[in-house]
Amino acid sequence: xxxxxxxxxxxxxxxxxxxxxxxxxxxxxxxxxxxxxxxxxxxxxxxxxxxxxxxxxxxxxxxxxxxxxxxxxxxxxxxxxxxxxxxxxxxxxxxxxxxxxxxxxxxxxxxxxxxxxxxxxxxxxxxxxxxxxxxxxxxxxxxxxxxxxxxxxxxxxxxxxxxxxxxxxxxxxxxxxxxxxxxxxxxxxxxxxxxxxxxxxxxxxxxxxxxxxxxxxxxxxxxxxxxxxxxxxxxxx
Amino acid sequence: xxxxxxxxxxxxxxxxxxxxxxxxxxxxxxxxxxxxxxxxxxxxxxxxxxxxxxxxxxxxxxxxxxxxxxxxxxxxxxxxxxxxxxxxxxxxxxxxxxxxxxxxxxxxxxxxxxxxxxxxxxxxxxxxxxxxxxxxxxxxxxxxxxxxxxxxxxxxxxxxxxxxxxxxxxxxxxxxxxxxxxxxxxxxxxxxxxxxxxxxxxxxxxxxxxxxxxxxxxxxxxxxxxxxxxxxxxxxx
DNA sequence: TAGTGGTCTAGACCACTAG
DNA sequence: TAGTGGTCTAGACCACTAG
Numbered sequence: 001x002x003x004x005x006x007x008x009x010x011x012x013x014x015x016x017x018x019x020x021x022x023x024x025x026x027x028x029x030x031x032x033x034x035x036x037x038x039x040x041x042x043x044x045x046x047x048x049x050x051x052x053x054x055x056x057x058x059x060x061x062x063x064x065x066x067x068x069x070x071x072x073x074x075x076x077x078x079x080x081x082x083x084x085x086x087x088x089x090x091x092x093x094x095x096x097x098x099x100x101x102x103x104x105x106x107x108x109x110x111x112x113x114x115x116x117x118x119x120x121x122x123x124x125x126x127x128x129x130x131x132x133x134x135x136x137x138x139x140x141x142x143x144x145x146x147x148x149x150x151x152x153x154x155x156x157x158x159x160x161x162x163x164x165x166x167x168x169x170x171x172x173x174x175x176x177x178x179x180x181x182x183x184x185x186x187x188x189x190x191x192x193x194x195x196x197x198x199x200x201x202x203x204x205x206x207x208x209x210x211x212x213x214x215x216x217x218x219x220x221x222x223x224x225x226x227x228x229x230x231x232x233x234x235x236x237x
Numbered sequence: 238x239x240x241x242x243x244x245x246x247x248x249x250x251x252x253x254x255x256x257x258x259x260x261x262x263x264x265x266x267x268x269x270x271x272x273x274x275x276x277x278x279x280x281x282x283x284x285x286x287x288x289x290x291x292x293x294x295x296x297x298x299x300x301x302x303x304x305x306x307x308x309x310x311x312x313x314x315x316x317x318x319x320x321x322x323x324x325x326x327x328x329x330x331x332x333x334x335x336x337x338x339x340x341x342x343x344x345x346x347x348x349x350x351x352x353x354x355x356x357x358x359x360x361x362x363x364x365x366x367x368x369x370x371x372x373x374x375x376x377x378x379x380x381x382x383x384x385x386x387x388x389x390x391x392x393x394x395x396x397x398x399x400x401x402x403x404x405x406x407x408x409x410x411x412x413x414x415x416x417x418x419x420x421x422x423x424x425x426x427x428x429x430x431x432x433x434x435x436x437x438x439x440x441x442x443x444x445x446x447x448x449x450x451x452x453x454x455x456x457x458x459x460x461x462x463x464x465x466x467x468x469x470x471x472x473x474x
Numbered sequence: 475t476a477g478t479g480g481t482c483t484a485g486a487c488c489a490c491t492a493g
Numbered sequence: 494t495a496g497t498g499g500t501c502t503a504g505a506c507c508a509c510t511a512g
Contacts, residue, residue, distance in 0.1 A: 197434030
């Protein structure tokens with residue numbers, strides 16, 4: 001009912017784009033023209049347009065005008081968090097190991113550290129109410145004197161574990177999704193046959209200066225842990 | 238150098254959040270106070286805050302104030318498009334089949350159509366310069382009289398194929414990522430051993446009214462097609 | 475030179491919150 | 494009742510574009 005004017009204008013233009021009345025590359029009316037047409041101030045028009053810009057419907061060339069964008073249907077949003085997946089909610093975690101070790105080459109490369117630097121290893125098994133669903137391995141560069149509190153690690157997500165050192169707001173995360181065949185060790189842990197396909201999700205945690213402050217991978221049984229992603233158009237609306 | 242004032246204010250507040258000076262749940266100064274402090278108009282302050290809101294740093298309770306949010310490190314952005322993956326760029330596509338068929342139960346359920354409705358099936362193999370990398374199977378509800386142009390299908394992504402009927406702006410996409418063991422047929426096509434693990438990405442295309450207008454799945458050889466996702470904080474900055 | 479978008483102001487009125 | 498954010502205005506000056 002009492003929709004603000006800027007929302008109405010935004011929706012009208014969006015509708016024209018969706019219906020194809022305005023097409024990719026088309027220039028839309030200038031802000032001044034729109035202000036006249038809708039009998040509002042230019043600032044109100046700009047508020048409408050800023051939403052469309054944010055959602056990717058239009059883009060601006062300063063000095064020229066506003067144009068209809070190219071629909072980028074390849075951008076998606078995915079929610080991932082080792083504790084709360086869509087299909088299986090983790091009921092229990094089992095801490096297999098917390099230790100300070102010499103890193104393997106793989107870990108060294110991923111953490112971008114020197115050879116003699118030690119790392120903290122954390123190994124967990126995540127259980128749903130129906131049994132083990134995922135095996136989780138995380139590595140953090142070891143700083144002398146930084147205590148490792150096992151209790152804190154039990155139910156924490158990776159960002160939370162690393163966050164003791166920095167604000168959760170200042171870290172970035174990178175996921176890498178792939179597959180692998182279940183090996184002997186993992187098969188035993190997850191109670192599956194050897195050779196079964198597993199979903200592998202690598203997590204890299206970066207700080208504000210793009211320094212790697214954590215790396216790990218989680219391998220998941222397929223049946224319980226599919227990932228879902230949504231195209232980002234219209235999502236924010 | 239000539240950064241706008243609203244950017245500076247935004248960055249100052251963001252920095253305080255990242256450094257932990259302002260913590261989750263804290264209320265920040267009111268818009269009027271900030272306007273006084275920075276000696277700008279309230280509208281300028283609001284512009285700064287709107288960025289922080291959009292990026293998830295703060296949230297607003299009307300009538301009360303603006304508050305520091307909870308960092309949601311589980312939201313990621315992933316780019317996916319069957320033609321341009323990160324590791325393997327598709328050089329060539331091979332069209333195996335374009336046909337109108339009676340759908341299987343799986344297809345029927347996913348397209349949410351009735352039993353007697355026919356569907357268009359499109360089967361492709363995607364090749365990089367090093368050989369086959371993915372096998373792709375798509376289904377579209379068949380409308381009488383809608384021509385299927387093989388040429389158009391060859392290099393198109395799924396949204397592009399469906400888009401002839403609607404604007405690309407009015408569709409939504411849903412991905413589902415999982416794994417599977419390579420079966421006989423697919424093994425032959427991708428030239429791999431049976432039982433090898435494959436990444437499976439289901440794509441569901443929805444129109445404006447949330448009606449399914451396309452469903453398909455693409456299975457990818459692991460070595461060449463890892464997916465990468467990034468946490469969405471700081472991405473837009 | 476006329477027109478475009480980018481930034482910014484100083485005000486207004488509103489619904490809502492909370493003492 | 495004083496204060497908060499939400500909406501909106503009518504103006505200003507700027508850098509930039511393109512004829």
